[in-house]
Amino acid sequence: MDLAHLEELATERLDAVAADYINRGSADGLTRAANLTAWRRLRLRPHVLRDVSNVQTATTVLGAPVATPVLIAPTAMQRLAAEDGERATARAAARVGTVMVVSMVASCSLEAIAEAAPKAPRWAQMYLLGDRGRTRALAERARDAGYQAIVASVDGAAVPYGDHRGATPPPPGGLGNLVPSEPGRPGALLAAMADFDAGVTPPDLALFREWSGLPVVVKGVLRGDDAVACVEAGASAVAVSNHGGRTVDGCVATGDVLAEVADAVGGRAEVYVDGGIRTGADVLKALALGARAVLVGRPAVWGLAVGGETGVVDVLDAFTRDLARVLAFCGASNLSEVSADLVVPAP
Ligand SMILES: Cc1cc2nc3c(=O)[nH]c(=O)nc-3n(C[C@H](O)[C@H](O)[C@H](O)COP(=O)(O)O)c2cc1C
Structure with missing residues (x-):
């Protein structure tokens, strides 16, 4: 899988402002780069002489079976990349057998995305808005449209003020779930983000469960003590994430804190991670450090920009094939055989 080439192709196809918005990290891009480096600093320490004639990548997340531990992170305004936006991504997730996390600032509505792939497992990412009534209405819509979890992003105090230097493109076709939004209005995304509540504390997490009846995944955790607070507040999972290095530059890389978070959670909730995962080896390293999925x-x-639905399928398939190859190399025939001793820091 040559993701560097895919990035180049996507960048050529996309409008320049959209490409910059998608690819950039904040400020000097230190955290975006550190995310990539953190996985590369780890080395695999494989077992040999294990029977790996039948390697399986299947697992479950929050009880839902998935064919691969590679899930699709929530990313805003996917109609920047393809006309069908999140609907194409949802169909791709269904074809591959993985979970799509739908961004609160998706181009398409929660219902349209659900209709595009009714049988696929999907989770709805949300920020708690200052306007609790609007947040509650969205959580209820997610439940009614068959979403199976709420992913509560908790970096909302930082996101609106990301110190990136580029422009934020107007949402093509509007923001499917946030009203008021006018199609194509410049600054619509920034206006929507201005209502993210910067006063969220752990007891607020229960609101998402109360409103939707769904399990809550907390996205944006970077410390063991915070992860414990989330679990104690009732979270079913935490996702270690620094928003792909898009908020405050200089933030710690996710690969450098995953083990701390997983140890602190101690199996009381599922742990996921994102940021800079680009190869099957990166996936295996994350699983060895305690993640259930990435x-x-x-x-x-x-993938969406280059090949629409099929482009996303190709990316996910490539990750999964590469993971299967690395699992075999490490002597693990399934994900339950991935243990911490398979990974060591580079000398
Ligand atoms: C273009 C773009 C838009 C994003 N929008 C959201 C969003 O709406 N909500 C959210 O929680 N995270 C958002 N993220 C962060 C991703 O969910 C994820 O944490 C990050 O992209 C992972 O890093 P990676 O791109 O290196 O895989 C966005 C990331 C990108 C690149």
């Missing part, structure tokens, strides 16, 4: 953000958007 999420990929930009690679899926690049």
Whole structure:
């Protein structure tokens, strides 16, 4: 899988402002780069002489069976990348047998995305808005449209003020779930983000469960103590994430804190991670450090930009094939055989 080439192709096809918005990290891109480096600094320490004639990548997330531990991260405004936007991504997730996490600032509505792939497992990502009534209405819509979890992103205090230097493109066709939004209005995304509540604390997490009846995944955790607070507040899972290095530059890389978070959670909730995961080896390293699954953000958007639904399928299939190859190399025939001792820091 040559994701660098895919990124180039996507960048050529996309409008320049959209490409910059999708690809960039904040400020000097230190955290975006650190995410990639953190996985590369780890080395595999494989077992040999294990029977790996039948390698399986299937697992479950929050009880839902998935064919691969590579899930699709929530990314805003996917109609920047393809006319069908999130509907194409949802169909791709269904074809591959994985979970799509739908962004709160998706181009398409929660219902339209659900209709595009009714049988696929899908989770709805949300920020708690200052306007609780609007947030509650969205959580109820997600439940009614068959979403199976709410992914509560908790970096909302930082996101609107990301210190990136580029422009934020107007949402093509509007923002499917946030009203008021006018199609194509410049600054519509920034206006929507201005209502993210910067006063969220752990007890607020229960609101998502109360409103939707769905399990809550907390996305944006970077410390063991915070992860414990989320679990104690009732979270079913935490996702270690720094928003792909798009908020405050200089933030720690996710690969560098995953083990701390997984240890602190101690099996009381599922742990996922995203940020800079680009190869099957990166996926295996994340699983060895304690993640149950990983999420990929930009690679899926690049696939969408280059090949629509099929482009996203190709990216996910490539990750999964590569993971199967690395699992075999490490002597693991399934994900339950991935243990911490398969990974060591580079000398
Ligand atoms: C273009 C773009 C838009 C994003 N929009 C959202 C969003 O709406 N909500 C959210 O929680 N995270 C959002 N993220 C962060 C991703 O969910 C994820 O944390 C990150 O992309 C993972 O890093 P990777 O791109 O290196 O795989 C976005 C990321 C990108 C690249």
